[in-house]
Amino acid sequence: MPKDSIRDNLEGNELDLSLSNLTVVPVKEMLQLRKATHIDMSCNLLSVIPDDFVKMEWIVKLDLSKNNITRLPEDIGNLQKLQHLDLFKNKLQALPVSMCHLKSLKWLDVKDNPLDETMKKVSGDCLDDLQCKTCAKRVVVFMKDVQSEQERKRQKRLQEQRELDEKKKIEDEKLRQQKKLEKAAEKERKRKIFLEEQERKRQEELEAATDQYHDANETKMNGHLQKSxxxxxxxxxxxxxxxxxxxxxxxxxxxxxxxxxxxxxxxxxxxxxxxxxxxxxxxxxxxxxxxxxxxxxxx
Incomplete structure (x- = not known):
């Protein structure tokens, strides 16, 4: 959709893009319309809401009903000002855990989505305005619990990883010390061999010198005897x-x-x-x- 066409659909703070046969959310053009705090993209052919959609932190009311949406942005919790979210009649099987950060959310409709049984029980029927308000509160609280459990598991994994790293560090240190001892033992063995070889050579030289001395003395004595x-x-x-x-x-x-x-x-x-x-x-x-x-x- 051309940029001018999108701007043409802006009336005050309401941007109406419903029934526009949209298959892709025109995020780039919408980011230029900071006045648009109420956005209606119902009755289109959208299947995915892109991750950069959450850059529009000024959104207060968002209607995405009657699309084919299968996934919401993981960081949808960044829409801190969002109060009203309509997801009626889509193909969502799960909701992002980051919804626990939607502190301003007061109204939520998730009716007619293939959500898992747990989320259906949490959200309720959403048949009227009161139930949609209750749904918003319960989903935010539930997602906080889910996030806490995920954080607990994450911390547990981190602790286990730290323990594994510490264990590996200890094993590596033991291996390093063992190699150090083996290296020192090998060095000592070579030193002993060297000293033994030096001692052997010294003994050989001493024996040779002794033999030479004895031979010289014997020759000298023989000469004296002959002279005598x-x-x-x-x-x-x-x-x-x-x-x-x-x-x-x-x-x-x-x-x-x-x-x-x-x-x-x-x-x-x-x-x-x-x-x-x-x-x-x-x-x-x-x-x-x-x-x-x-x-x-x-x-």
């Missing part, structure tokens, strides 16, 4: 030579001595005998000194 053996052999050889010379000299002096005994009248023999004895004593002294030196070197 050579020294002893050399000392023995020197002693043999000296003793040989000593015995040779003694033999020579002995021969000269015997000769002088036979020729003792010769002056040379008398003088030579004395010198021979002196030489023998000197050789004996030197020989003993040499032998002692050799023994000292061999020690």
């Amino acid at each position: 053996s050579s020294g002893k052999t050399g000392g023995i050889s020197c002693c043999g030579i000296l003793f040989g010379l000593l015995f040779g000299l003694i033999a020579i002096f002995a021969s000269a001595y015997v000769y002088c005994e036979v020729k003792n009248t010769m002056p040379a023999c008398v003088e030579g005998r004395v010198k021979v004895m002196q030489y023998i004593e000197l050789v004996q002294i030197k020989t003993l000194d040499l032998v002692q030196q050799i023994k000292d070197k061999m020690k």
Whole structure:
């Protein structure tokens, strides 16, 4: 419907769109008509009232009777100024819970709608003006109870969800701590393996150094033994030579001595005998000194 046509149907504060073959509510055009506090859209072909319809918070009286409406806006409770609501002869099976917020609602007709049994009992027959007023009060109160029950269930679900979240948080923390302990244990295990490997290498190096030290000492001792053996052999050889010379000299002096005994009248023999004895004593002294030196070197 053109905007001008809608405005043409405005008379004072009443907007009459009844019997207009409407299939869609012209919300955009109606939002421009803030003077229209009484709206009549009865006897049309409407099946749904769009959600943005509740933006017209200035509505006081709304007639939606004799349509094919199956659903009202969930936030219809935003129409805080609404006092009169006619839903007669539609196809509504339920009413929005937000109707509990319609504080100004004084008149409601829901007759000839396929409402559930509970809502039929609450709303009553709506056969006259008094029953429609009673219907408005009872529906608002009932919807408050429904909202309270829904809120209670919502809070219960939230509590259950919080408990589940807390339980999951505790389990996650336990798992985190377990992983932390496992990580620490694995780190400790690797540290022990590292220390054991270091200790093994240190022992191997120590054993190798000890073996090398023993080998070096053994070689050194063998060298000293060989040197001592050579020294002893050399000392023995020197002693043999000296003793040989000593015995040779003694033999020579002995021969000269015997000769002088036979020729003792010769002056040379008398003088030579004395010198021979002196030489023998000197050789004996030197020989003993040499032998002692050799023994000292061999020690």
